[in-house]
Amino acid sequence: MHEERGRKNKRVGIMLGGLAFGMVGLAFASVPLYQLFCQVTGYGGTTQVASDNPKGVIAREMTTRFDVNVDTDLSWTVQAAKPIKDQIGRVDTVNYIATNNSDKPVTGQAIFNVVPEKAGVYFNKIECFCFTEQTLQPGETVEMPIVFFVDPDLDKNHELATVKEITLSYTFYASDNEGS
Template identity: 65%
Template sequence: MAIDTLTPPQRNNNRRLAFWLGLLVVFMVGAAYAAVPIYALFCKVTGFGGTTQVASSNPKGLIDRQITVRFDSNVDSSLPWTVVPAKPVTDKIGNVETVVFTAHNLSNKTVTGQAIFNVTPEATGIYFNKIECFCFTQQTLKPGETVDMPVTFFVDPDLAKNGDLKTVRDITLSYTFYAENKGS
């Protein structure tokens, strides 16, 4: 038979410790669930990791400095598509441009895909604004179908005010396409 040798103050200290440790566990589980949306918000606000911005127009106008925007596409092996990126565009910073990616479904089934994107150099992400983009929604292609997928964008003239980016002459907008899993 076990004998309880703890005094009432020791029992109270143990209960208090158990309470705080339990609260810490609840906080850590909550933080784990909140981490992804908080990180996504952080990337959107700061452009961290090459995350681009979404805009409805360019209210700041043009500046004389030119920049070349190059385009890249990668397709995950689980998606039976080919995607041809748009040709590079060189223009004044601030000019609104529309380019077209072309996707082709190589399979004999209807396939839905989603594109994720990033911009390099990463520090330019906060200045890269998309007005319209196929990447905002899933794309569904019928068997053998080929579609044009436009992107309308501009580079914010505030890029020129960032001394760290004064030598940047090229930005690459890259998309990676993944199959949308219907069973998930």
């Protein structure tokens, strides 16, 4: 009787330990899974990554505006690219310009979003500086290119039929890594 009870307790203990281990694993996996979800659905204005535009260009035009915010802990000045108006599907290149205003190397990073959020799934970046740490030397100024296009399938989404403007916004913040 005690042996049977011991085996049951051991089985329950193993199951609870496995459950706890699985929950810890899910906690660590939640960020990449959420990021994957956002990339697939465009949720939260998350853009897509592409190598080129296989769908071509359509006649409808779209203005893309660029915005920038810099966290107070980052001693950089960042200038957003000027707005551009182009046909949907056309691949365009713009540059943000960043300057390190301090007397030491400073490492920063950028995160982004697209407004309106529903347009995020149609905004494709071929090249981008986002999520890549950048170290700028004292007083250094660099151009940070973005190569992108708006997917022509946006034109088929009736919810976005009246949208004439998309805003790509970057927030720059200091990286935990010190400059090199």
